[in-house]
Amino acid sequence: MTVSDLPTTFDEPVDLAIIGGTGLYQLDCLKPVAILPPMQTPWGTTSSPITIAIFVGQPNDQPTHSSSKFVVAFISRHGINHEYPPTHVPFRANMAAIKKLQCKAVLSFSAVGSLQEHIKPRDFVLPQQLIDRTKGIRNSSYFNEIGLVGHVGFGNPFSKKFADYIYQFKDILTNPESNEPCLMHYDLETTVVCMEGPQFSTRAESKMYKILGGDIINMSVIPEAKLARECELPYQMICMSTDYDSWRDHEESVTVDAVFGHLANNGRNANALASKIVKEMANEIPEFMLNGDGLKGSIKMSVATKKDVMSEETLNNVRFLFPDYW
Ligand SMILES: CSC[C@H]1O[C@H](OP(=O)(O)O)[C@H](O)[C@@H]1O
């Protein structure tokens, strides 16, 4: 069966959503069972078709009986041909589609620049904090309009339980072309800066982000992390370092060539890591996915607007995300 022969609908709940970023447009450990056309949502259409897949593993993996039931949805953040620049990614549509498919968590991949010497290109990072340096021109909320007001907690923007889960597989990363091992960096202070782009930072900005406490920088964690929180979904980004941004005075500042130079190795490691994660989840769904990581019910409490004054359209929109709350 070719990909084009696959069904275009899928009616069962999905377990995990994976968002692929720059250089990561598919995962080899997953066998597609359906390709949903770009999904229309009240917030526009998703950036890519959604591949519904089951775990098949990599050549050395032993399939387990239960693995066949673990279902993953894969979305390509910038589109399958990288059409959407960071500012124009339909982030709200992407996350709404993930919610509609009843995913229990979101695993997101991103290519990032490093703001710290010890985070080398090809290292992976699990940030736990972020600094928003986007310009307020992205739609970053489902609950920010006249007639629908909500304020969600965002003090801890990532899922620590999810990061702990991923970190157990840190030794899977390899760097065959070099003697330098690829490391996975993770602690509670590790901070990603999100800039607007599409141009990279100036040297002065890059140095400022270091002073502010940034460890890595990208253009996509905002509003993705905010929207996952508004959908009550545990969210963790796996950041894959590609360059030293522009703060090293005696080095060339970041260029897209530098970024692309490391994408192949990062893509291989992303595949190996995702394969481990999905295989382990398929054997036993982790507790944070079953219990919602403390987020269940948070949105009902966070929306201040009374149901009686919500318009029909607003009610339809919020019910797209939360059919049971209003
Ligand atoms: C091509 S380098 C800049 C680009 O790479 C990252 O994309 P993603 O997060 O989707 O992997 C970064 O956020 C920028 O959008």
Ligand SMILES: Nc1ncnc2[nH]cnc12
């Ligand atoms: N230096 C950088 N700045 C912003 N986004 C990036 N993605 C990869 N490298 C980056």
